[in-house]
Amino acid sequence: xxxxxxEEFKQTALDLIAGGMTQKQVCADLGVSKxxxxxxxxxxxxxxxxxxxxxxxxxxxxQSAALRRIRELERENKVLREAAAYLAGESEAGRLVLxxxxxxxxxxxxxxxxxxxxxxxxxxxxxxxxxxxxxxVSDRDWDEAHLLNAAYGIHADDPEFGHRFxxxxxxxxGYRASERRVWRLCSQQRLFSQTVKKARKNGKKPGPPVxxxxxxxxxxxxxxxxxxxxxxxxxxxxxxxxxxxAVKDVYSNRIVGYAVDSRxxxxxxxxxxxxxxxxxxxxxxxxxCVVHSDRGSQFRSRRFQLALKHHGLVASMxxxxxxxxxxxxxxxxxTLQNNVLGRRTWGTRDExxxxxxxxxxxxxxxxxxxxxxxxLTPVEYEAVSHDAVALAA
Numbered sequence: 001x002x003x004x005x006x007e008e009f010k011q012t013a014l015d016l017i018a019g020g021m022t023q024k025q026v027c028a029d030l031g032v033s034k035x036x037x038x039x040x041x042x043x044x045x046x047x048x049x050x051x052x053x054x055x056x057x058x059x060x061x062x063q064s065a066a067l068r069r070i071r072e073l074e075r076e077n078k079v080l081r082e083a084a085a086y087l088a089g090e091s092e093a094g095r096l097v098l099x100x101x102x103x104x105x106x107x108x109x110x111x112x113x114x115x116x117x118x119x120x121x122x123x124x125x126x127x128x129x130x131x132x133x134x135x136x137v138s139d140r141d142w143d144e145a146h147l148l149n150a151a152y153g154i155h156a157d158d159p160e161f162g163h164r165f166x167x168x169x170x171x172x173x174g175y176r177a178s179e180r181r182v183w184r185l186c187s188q189q190r191l192f193s194q195t196v197k198k199a200r201k202n203g204k205k206p207g208p209p210v211x212x213x214x215x216x217x218x219x220x221x222x223x224x225x226x227x228x229x230x231x232x233x234x235x236x237x238x239x240x241x242x243x244x245x246a247v248k249d250v251y252s253n254r255i256v257g258y259a260v261d262s263r264x265x266x267x268x269x270x271x272x273x274x275x276x277x278x279x280x281x282x283x284x285x286x287x288x289c290v291v292h293s294d295r296g297s298q299f300r301s302r303r304f305q306l307a308l309k310h311h312g313l314v315a316s317m318x319x320x321x322x323x324x325x326x327x328x329x330x331x332x333x334x335t336l337q338n339n340v341l342g343r344r345t346w347g348t349r350d351e352x353x354x355x356x357x358x359x360x361x362x363x364x365x366x367x368x369x370x371x372x373x374x375x376l377t378p379v380e381y382e383a384v385s386h387d388a389v390a391l392a393a
Contacts, residue, residue: 005032010040017041045070075117078108102132147177148185155191159343161368162186162193168369193338214316215292219328221251224382225280225289228256228313229329230272232264232296233336237346244356245272245298247291248332252385253370254378255332255360256280260353266301273304277311287312294318294326339363 009030016026023037105118119126147170154169155161161169167182186192221227227250234243243264247257257276261268273291280286291313293299299317308315318325340359346352365379373381 005036013037013040014044072117075113076121078113102129102136105129106133144181144185147175147182148189150175151182151186151191152189155186159193163191164371165193165369166191168375169367171375172369211315211317213292213318213325214290214314215318215325217324217327219250221249224249224251224385225286226251228276228289228291229326230269230291230293230299231326231329231333232268232298233333233341234264235337235341235346235352237349237352239347239349242346242349242352243268244336245269246329246332246360247272247276248329250328252378252382253328253332253373254365254382258357258360260356262349264298266298266303269296269298269301269304270307273307273311273313277313283311288314290314290316292316292318292326335364336360 013026013030013032016029017023021029023034023041026032027034027037101122101124105115105122108118109115115126115129119129150170150173151166154166163183163186164179166186167177167179170177170182215227219227219229228247229250230245230247232243232245234241236242240262243261245259245268246255248254249256256279257272257274259268259271259275261271277283277286291308293316295317298304305315336356336359340355341352346355366377369375369377370381376384
């Protein structure tokens with residue numbers, strides 16, 4: 001004759017299961033058969049879903065199948081809820097962040113959700129998950145982690161470097177990665193070059209030229225000291241404006257001379273020109289070099305023209321209202337604006353002066369690689385050209 005168990009006894013067994021004990025342990029402790037305990041658990045679940053337990057064997061099997069389906073749906077819903085919280089989240093930049101789904105499968109398996117259920121709901125195979133468990137970090141992920149680490153170091157050293165310059169530096173450092181790959185990694189990690197808007201023109205009209213345009217927008221040279229470009233830029237500080245006059249050698253894009261002053265007088269342009277002649281080895285080395293400028297009053301001044309003649313230099317000037325006539329020099333000033341002048345507010349002239357000189361001598365000349373120079377810096381390009389000429393001789 002089968003044993004008769006009270007409702008309190010059945011509830012005690014169910015409470016033990018709810019407390020974390022296995023059905024096998026409950027059966028051993030309470031002396032209950034496995035089939036009886038499973039029937040109590042099934043009836044309890046049916047009551048939770050508002051279903052009256054059936055006594056007919058056929059209906060009983062149907063209810064058991066329904067319970068299995070309900071339990072399966074509950075697991076799938078749990079997977080979907082966890083996946084929604086795990087896969088979709090707002091980052092600091094407001095973008096959707098997608099994480100790997102394999103760790104989610106592992107976490108749900110630890111919580112009691114079978115791997116097969118999670119993989120089926122999320123749409124990938126168990127084999128792929130177990131392959132990931134054997135090798136969580138792929139060779140490609142490992143390589144990209146090293147690339148990102150090196151890219152972070154390059155960008156931290158020079159925040160104005162964009163993905164192209166970072167790719168050049170990585171190549172020089174011995175890393176093998178395409179520019180497209182570096183762009184993707186920099187975009188993901190938001191390693192962008194700092195840029196600012198260009199300042200508007202002040203509307204002043206230049207004066208008449210004192211010489212012809214000997215360049216005509218042909219910014220090329222066969223060697224050093226053949227064609228120089230010069231211009232003046234300005235930037236505000238809390239103490240007032242600071243003016244920079246720079247002289248660039250078109251052959252290597254190197255800034256061969258510059259001068260900084262608190263006033264934009266003709267002596268500023270003359271000081272930059274004298275600095276360029278001194279740096280390039282004196283009059284004997286630069287005689288015959290064409291010096292191209294716009295029609296600013298400093299370059300049309302008698303003092304600047306006499307300095308050109310004294311050093312044996314040839315003057316050249318662009319047309320009125322044609323910024324392209326000195327575009328190569330304007331390009332340098334735009335780069336200087338993005339990387340130094342416009343990066344923050346400058347308190348004193350001395351502070352800005354030091355930043356300009358440091359950027360020209362350290363970054364632009366020796367670290368900023370240029371595509372036109374075959375991904376070499378201006379200093380490297382001139383050194384290579386000098387070695388090539390020495391070997392040819």
